Amino acid sequence: MAKISPPPPFPAVSTCPSDNRESHTVVADLDGTLLCGRSSFPYFALVAFEAGGVLRLLLLVLLSPLAAALYHFVSEPAGIRVLIFASVAGVRISTVEAVARAVLPKFYLSDLHPESWRVFSSCGRRWVLTANPRIMVEAFLKEYLGAEMVVGTELADFRGRATGMVRRPGVLVGEKKAAALKSALGSGSPPEIGLGDRRSDFPFMNLCKEAYVVLPDPEVKAVSRERLPKPVVFHDGRLVQKPTPLLALLIVLWFPFAFFLACLRAAAAALLPIKHQIRVHRLLGVRISVKGAAPWRPAGKPGVLFVCSHRTLLDPLIVSLALRRHVATVTYSLSRLSELLSPIKNVRLARDRGKDAATIKSLLEEGDVAVCPEGTTCREPFLLRFSALFAELTDEIVPVALESRTSLFHGTTARGWKGMDPFFFCMNPSPAYEVTFLSKLPPELTCGGGGGRASHEVANCVQRMIAESLGYECTSFTRKDKYMALAGNDGSVPKKTRSKLAS
Structure with a gap:
């Protein structure tokens, strides 16, 4: 009984x-x-992976059966002590x-x-x-x-x-x-x-x-997103899902194969002709879908400026693959690794408005350019404030709505090494990108071409078009807002850490 x-x-x-x-x-x-x-295991696993990497997560996974046995058969404190030791021993506070x-x-x-x-x-x-x-x-x-x-x-x-x-x-x-x-x-x-x-x-x-x-x-369901006391707009970390013990084990086992697969995908992007890459990447598990028709650049004419929502560092490359032709791009923070491995022209900006405008104009004279004027990424369905610089440079503006999907690892980070962002995106079993080319901005909505619009009006118009296509909400948040939110602006995070996150 x-x-x-x-x-x-x-x-x-x-x-x-x-x-x-x-x-x-x-x-x-x-x-x-x-x-x-x-169970508090998933949150200890998040700390272990984000603070110590995959080897720290492996240690936690190996010790979790001992922690569970102590918790249920000896005492709760004994089990929790094992989780704490495995997760944070030796890690900076x-x-x-x-x-x-x-x-x-x-x-x-x-x-x-x-x-x-x-x-x-x-x-x-x-x-x-x-x-x-x-x-x-x-x-x-x-x-x-x-x-x-x-x-x-x-x-x-x-x-x-x-x-x-x-x-x-x-x-x-x-x-x-x-x-x-x-x-x-x-x-x-x-x-x-x-x-x-x-x-x-x-x-x-x-x-x-x-x-x-x-x-x-x-069977209880958590509070729905709409009823949350405060929405999470900015968050960081590499893991997409909450790591249950089984998922944590799978991540540890998948990691070495994932890194090899990411290197293989990177080699394909760097070495193969661009017109064949979508098919090859599909064979390697990367799904790239394209919607809408992108304009072709007539011979002897300035290039088209493709203004994209920002999902990962791979955005310009994905636009190139969707167009089946190379486009240049610009960035403020280009790592040496990204510069070395990038199969498309990648130019570092100087954070000087006059110099940067001249740089982008010269690239447009040579061909098409893809830019991400949000300046930084947001994982939630929000678009951050667009820079208005691009609107002053050309009237040939095509908004591009980009959406990415991953199952294990985020391809963006604020705390970690940015050079690894493309690798983490490609380490997912079957990452996906959806590229939607929207209608080219009509002349009456541009700064020149008879429109005479202010640059910030053009930027806001492009932002609204992309947001409507993705079903996102526009915000006035900037890059600084993001990093201050993640680092903490109330003094609770040490100054050294805040400086590292904001750099």
Whole structure:
């Protein structure tokens, strides 16, 4: 006869009223409570990969069975200590902070529990007690969920690097959570609401006037994108999906084959005639689809300026493949590796408006040019502010809507080495690009040609055309906005790290 589990000593969170709670304090656990998922492994895996690379992720995968055995059969703190050691031992604390701000919020928000968030968001004061390292969760909880106080496990460090150990009182589980709450309360009155999901949360929940348990439900759906408390516009990191233990294992096993495949795809782009490359790349698993008709450059005429939305560093190359002819491109930040391997002409700009305009004009005299005037990439369905420089240079302007899709690795980064961006895109099993050539800008909408439009009006017009084609939203965000958002502009990230991200 099957053993019947006793019912929890607290009512379900779905029964908790959320009206008129503005003056109340709520204290909640994180994994399994505010988040649908009860396991913190995916977030440790993200930190391990982003801060330490694939070998660090391999170590975490190898030690995860030990962590699970200790967690379930010995104690929760023992299992969590193994995950912490495998993920951050030897890593700079500033690097963990940067990952926590730029990478983790996207994944945390995609797992927000609807009932817990309903109650948590209704209260005026929001506190979180978690066994996770505070440094991993604090930026997300305060910036996106409006938490006033976050108490978690504190990492031990030596000369700015995590040792893999934790500071006293240790991993925040069970009675230690209750002790932390008592310390935070001091002589104040107890919180009105306590939210938890497992037996080790009961001690701190007993200190609250009301307590509700979040029952395990594999069918529960996270809060939809439209109902999120704050949208994630900018985020970083290489991994596309939340790395469950199985997916993390697959990433580790795929990585060496993926790098070889990326080199093969790069060799094909550099060595084969451009008119045959779409077919060859399709055989190698890269899907490139083309929509719309691009204008042909008549002999003796200046080139066409293809103005593209910015997805990856490969954008100009993909436009060349779609046109079946070489086009030049310009960039502000061209790595030596990209310059060496690029099969198309790639010219570095000087960040001087007059010099840059002259450079692009000379390239247009030689042939077609593809530019990405957003200046930087955004992974969410938003277009950043376009530069108006290109609009002053020619009236032969063709907007190009680019969309890329990957399954394992993002082909863009703000924190990592930009020269590896094309390789990470090509390391996906079957990456895809969709190229849509829109109608050429009519003369009346250009700066010259009888239109007499201001350059910023032309830029805004092109941006709207591309956004409508992709179903994206236009924003006024700039490159500086992106890097400040990822680095943190409130002083919570060390100055050295902010300078590295903004460079």
